[in-house]
Amino acid sequence: MRLMGLELPVPDHTQMSRRASRLPVMIPRQEPIHLVVDSTGLKVYGEGEWKVRQHGVGKRRTWRKVHLAVDGHAKDVIGVEVTTVDRADGEVFERLVEPVEGELEQIDADGAYDTRQA
Numbered sequence: 001m002r003l004m005g006l007e008l009p010v011p012d013h014t015q016m017s018r019r020a021s022r023l024p025v026m027i028p029r030q031e032p033i034h035l036v037v038d039s040t041g042l043k044v045y046g047e048g049e050w051k052v053r054q055h056g057v058g059k060r061r062t063w064r065k066v067h068l069a070v071d072g073h074a075k076d077v078i079g080v081e082v083t084t085v086d087r088a089d090g091e092v093f094e095r096l097v098e099p100v101e102g103e104l105e106q107i108d109a110d111g112a113y114d115t116r117q118a
Contacts, residue, residue: 029071029074029076029101029102030071030073030074031102031103032102032103032104032105032106033071033072033073033078033100033102033103033104033105034071034072034073034105034106034108035069035070035071035072035078035097035100035104035106035107035108036069036070036071036072036107036108036109037067037068037069037070037093037096037097037107037108037109037113038067038068038109038110039065039066039067039068039089039112040065040066040068041063041064041065041066041085042063042064042065042066043062043063044062044063044064062084063084063085064082064083064084064085065082065083065084065085065087065089066080066081066082067079067080067081067082067083067089067092067096068080068096069096069097069099069100072106072108078096078099078100079095079096079097079098079099079100080096081095081096088112088115089109089110089112089113089115090112090113090114090115093109093113093115
């Protein structure tokens with residue numbers, strides 16, 4: 001506030017933290033919602049820093065998939081699911097769409113999410 005030349009009281013950061021824990025945040029969404037769903041892979045190395053320093057990088061690494069559901073208009077992330085690579089995209093689709101409140105206008109996803117349950 002000093003840099004801007006304003007004479008306003010500024011609360012301490014601890015007071016702001018206490019208030020933020022009770023502050024309800026409501027983000028208005030444009031209705032109807034255009035949902036975009038996709039996933040990406042993450043390579044996870046299993047060794048710790050010490051082992052890599054002592055013995056070099058090993059060949060053991062695993063993969064995780066991060067599935068995202070994004071509001072196409074507002075660019076807000078609505079749903080996230082992290083799975084192992086043995087889970088198909090279609091298996092997590094319902095859990096990505098569940099948190100959507102309001103009317104869905106359209107859902108865009110790649111063909112991996114286009115499955116039928118038997």
